[in-house]
Amino acid sequence: MANTKEIRKQISSISNTQKITSAMEMVASSKMRKTQDRMEMGRPYADRMLSVIGHLANSNPEYKPLYMTERETKNIGIIVVSSDKGLCGGLNINLFRSLVGFLKEQADQGIGQQFCSVGTKAKVFFNSYGGNVVAAAEKLGDVPALEDLIGSIKILLEKFEAGEIDKVYLASNKFENTMTQQPEIKQLLPLLAEDTPELKHRWDYIYEPDAKELLDGLMQRYIESLVYQAVIENIACEQAAKMIAMKNATENAGTLIDELQLIYNNARQAAITQELSEIVGGAAAL
């Protein structure tokens, strides 16, 4: 009989866990939708800025801004965007794995590396991986503010301007759809100027005070908005991955409960049968 009691206890504890995971699944799915909306909201800003920058660069060919100048790569800076919390499947691990591959490639070419970690998981990763972390941001929450990122980005921009690093990369997860998130490492600096002929308009702006100053200011903000977008996108990825992970956990808990229920029923039936046969045996002995 102790056996059935034990099984019953196990079933109730698993079903409690199941309740938690299914609640987390629902929370993640609603958060995911909200973050996706937020992703869309920031997009017009970045698009608009890119087209203005493209226009400026094309109509001022004699001015080559520092942020667009390619130079020999000796040191690189990498902004690694991760989630703050776990329980989201292999999301962060996949990103770090592709990052480690990329870093090894760079290190083989003798290129120095500096890092900026965004999110708690990246911080923990660099604690064990080592590496020169020059800036960090964490605990950004579900609705990160651009202000929290400005400082970290500024450090890398300053280093880029001073020539301490020659390229800046951004490593984060790309949101393909709910089921797939792809780790991605892309180049932030120098900005890859696209020479699209459509951008060469017939007319030009009046600049106040002058084009160079505006271009520099715009580019700094453009880079900030790119990083911000990546952080938002990473949160959408985190929520999607969490949703899937929790869905699987809920399903697994369900199968486990079913199996235990079967064993419990068997045990109970065996006990009843035994009791019956004892009674029948006792009656027959009389």
Added chain:
Amino acid sequence: MSTILCNIVSAESEIFSGQVEMVVATGTLGELGITPGHSQLLTGIKAGPVKVILEGGEEKVFFLSGGFIEVQPDAVTLLSDVAERAEDIDEAEAERARELAERARDNASSDVDFSKAKAELAEVAARLQTLRKMRKK
């Protein structure tokens, strides 16, 4: 009266979009009043109120913390900053990020010091926040 399309966007959200009769903002070189037919212009804007006059004379005021204004023949776009960008505040933010990285590195092994450092950091962050609010007023 003819109208022009006006978009006010920031990195975090779209603030306003619609047909307007006039946009009034403070540029880096002075007050700007933009009506349909304005020549193409690109300039910075100072932190402060931006007024748009909707079709029919209704006015709307937005407070922007600086940014850029772009005028095209068919549209006005305001690229707003999300926060006031004073050089010293930027610098303080950078300092904070650097500190956080250093602390994380120094405290990789001992959790006790880390929680203490975190409490300190929270205090510094709160102070910074207040400073920013005061500046905005």
